[in-house]
Amino acid sequence: MKKLMLLAVATAAACVFVGCGNAQDDAGKPLRMITEATFPPYEFLRGQEIVGIDVEICRAVAAKMGRPFHAETVDFDSVIPAVISGKADLAAAGITVTEDRKRNVDFSIPYVKTGIVIIYKKSAPVTKGGQCKGKKVGVQSGTTSETYVIEQLKQEPERSKSPAEAVAALKSGRVDCVIADIDPAKNCVKGEADLAISDFITSEEYAIAIKKGQPELLKAVNETIAEIKANGKLAQWIRDFTEESDKMKDR
Numbered sequence: 001m002k003k004l005m006l007l008a009v010a011t012a013a014a015c016v017f018v019g020c021g022n023a024q025d026d027a028g029k030p031l032r033m034i035t036e037a038t039f040p041p042y043e044f045l046r047g048q049e050i051v052g053i054d055v056e057i058c059r060a061v062a063a064k065m066g067r068p069f070h071a072e073t074v075d076f077d078s079v080i081p082a083v084i085s086g087k088a089d090l091a092a093a094g095i096t097v098t099e100d101r102k103r104n105v106d107f108s109i110p111y112v113k114t115g116i117v118i119i120y121k122k123s124a125p126v127t128k129g130g131q132c133k134g135k136k137v138g139v140q141s142g143t144t145s146e147t148y149v150i151e152q153l154k155q156e157p158e159r160s161k162s163p164a165e166a167v168a169a170l171k172s173g174r175v176d177c178v179i180a181d182i183d184p185a186k187n188c189v190k191g192e193a194d195l196a197i198s199d200f201i202t203s204e205e206y207a208i209a210i211k212k213g214q215p216e217l218l219k220a221v222n223e224t225i226a227e228i229k230a231n232g233k234l235a236q237w238i239r240d241f242t243e244e245s246d247k248m249k250d251r
């Protein structure tokens with residue numbers, strides 16, 4: 001019994017020393033969100049500032065935990081690795097829940113039901129997934145659109161850094177169509193009279209990814225999502241940031 005108690009005291013002391021990542025240790029430290037900010041309305045740049053639906057969700061998590069908040073943008077391929085390595089606490093980037101990703105990170109409850117679509121030129125319509133076969137298909141690197149081309153169409157996609165860059169390749173004729181998530185796709189075709197988008201070719205859900213084994217953080221994220229769904233804030237942010245990012249296209 002004495003030995004056991006000693007062990008408990010030693011473990012507690014070691015935790016204080018190295019920091020076992022419990023809520024008390026983290027209080028006051030900024031909650032670090034990692035994203036890829038070329039994905040309106042979920043995340044995009046307003047000047048230098050990263051803004052969007054995902055940013056508001058993560059800011060609300062920080063507020064719930066009483067912690068300051070910090071957001072950073074990297075290439076989409078680096079978003080999930082950043083939470084695995086501990087460089088960031090939350091990955092929120094319109095991230096689709098997939099079985100593959102679930103092996104490496106924990107996901108929150110989903111906050112949006114969505115999917116990917118095909119962006120094509122009206123002069124050369126490509127409206128079904130199967131019609132992309134054998135064509136040059138543009139995608140944002142690291143996304144479920146890339147996986148779709150590799151796994152469903154069994155071919156190599158043309159990779160870009162952002163949905164907008166992929167659409168620029170479509171406009172200049174370097175690719176025949178683009179596959180992307182519906183909301184950034186809608187933003188890309190806004191004001192482009194010669195472009196159109198197909199119906200959904202997949203059905204997906206967005207959630208927030210965190211490093212595995214952090215029950216307190218996961219609970220705070222899930223409670224926040226449940227709250228913003230119930231009190232209408234999520235719906236409001238979706239409206240506001242869709243409007244703002246659409247307006248940016250008009251300029």
Ligand code: ARG
Nearest residue numbers: 036039093094095096143144
């Ligand atoms: N939903 C897609 C995925 O998870 C695309 C997400 C891209 N997000 C971004 N912020 N660029 O693969």
